[in-house]
Amino acid sequence: MDFTFTEDQLLFKESVADFLRNEITPEKIRELWDSETGRSDALWTQLAELGLTGMTVPEEFGGLGMNELDFVLLAQECGYVALPEPLVHNVLVAVPTLIACNNDKLKKQWLPKIADGSAKVSVGLEENFLVEDAHVADLLILQSGDELHAISKDAVSLRYNQSIDLSRKLYAVEWTPSAATCIASGDEGKAQIEAIMNRGALACAAQALGLAQRMIEMSVQYTSERHQFGKPIGSFQAVKHHMSNIAVRLEYAKAPVHRAAYAIANGQSTASLNVSHAKLVSTEAADLAAKNCMQVHGAMGYTWEVDLHIFMKKAWAFNSTWGDVAFHKMRVADYIFADDAPLGAGNTFLA
Helix, strand or coil, X not given: CCCCCCHHHHHHHHHHHHHHHHHCCHHHHHHHHCCCCCCCHHHHHHHHHCCCCCCCCCHHHCCCCCCHHHHHHHHHHHHHCCCCCCHHHHHHHHHHHHHHCCCHHHHHHHHHHHHHCCCCXXXXXXXXXXXXXXXXXXXXXXXECCEEEEEEHHHCEEEEECCCCCCCCEEEEECCCCCCCEEECHHHHHHHHHHHHXXXXXXXXXXXXXXXXXXXXXXXXXXXXXXXXXXXXXHCHHHHHHHHHHHHHHHHHHHHHHHHHHHHHCCCCXXXXXXXXXXXXXXHHHHHHHHHHHHHHHHHHHCCCCCHHHHHHXXXXXXXXXXXXXXXXXXXXXXXCCCXXXXXXXXXXXX
16 A cells, blocks of 8 residues: 655645745734734735635536645645635635535535635534634535525624634624525534534644644754853753654654545545544644743743744644544544444554
8 A cells, every 4th residue: 555645746735835935924924913804815816826725626616626635735834834814724624515515506606716716615613613714705604503504794793703823813603594595404414514524623633733843943943043051952952852752743643634634535434533533633743842842942932022922822723623622532532432443453444
């Protein structure tokens, strides 16, 4: 079995990484904090021109027809730069939700617009309570019990709720369900709600990997430049241990995240288990990165002026969205403690 990414996937990832690292700087992020929407129309247009907004949109609707496994490395790069734009949400959550609904009119109306960057869609579940980027969404897909409803932006009332991460724009959405807006209900609705939860958690997990990597690199650079007792503090064993502990956690978190993307892309029955495993280990790595990197920065790590807090706060936010630690541990526990749980090496690669 070959578990590596293809050469095309890796090359695409490198080209997107170059673009994001040039365009999305901490200075740009701080600038967006002070803007009216916290978002950049110009940047969104650039992302659309690169084909990123349409990656998971089927070719018949103007997209590239790719899947979650093609995008997961790009989602990591979005995390690496703490991308404020809702690209990962649209590609991994909104588009697959529209594709899964049995409403051809809705697909024809919105998928081409998402692909060309002229529309954004936000998906909200009751588990999250608050909806990200509802203020810039042209369409909202919202849960009501075991139903999903497609609601236009004109039919909702929004109340802003500040996040610990200033780049996240969260809103309580007031709206009224109706038969006309329902796109899934009953067993179909429950299945789609679970799928949305899985995709949202995968989006968090992949970005958490990028955040952890960025925090490590920032701290290595800082500890190489900061001197104490005539030496770079990065040469001290205690500092090295802080960084190596993160690196080990991060490396072991990558495979579960990629496995979860594969499970979702191929419709495997273990997708929920794989996603919960991935989110737990990736956000744990990002949390440790935030803790240890703040430690090696010393008192500077707590200050607003140091860019480290941009990435720490996003990591903390991901830890409790699209299912908190207790939610995902319970899903893993329900699987491994079942009487007929297929555990052991012989069952590792079963679908």
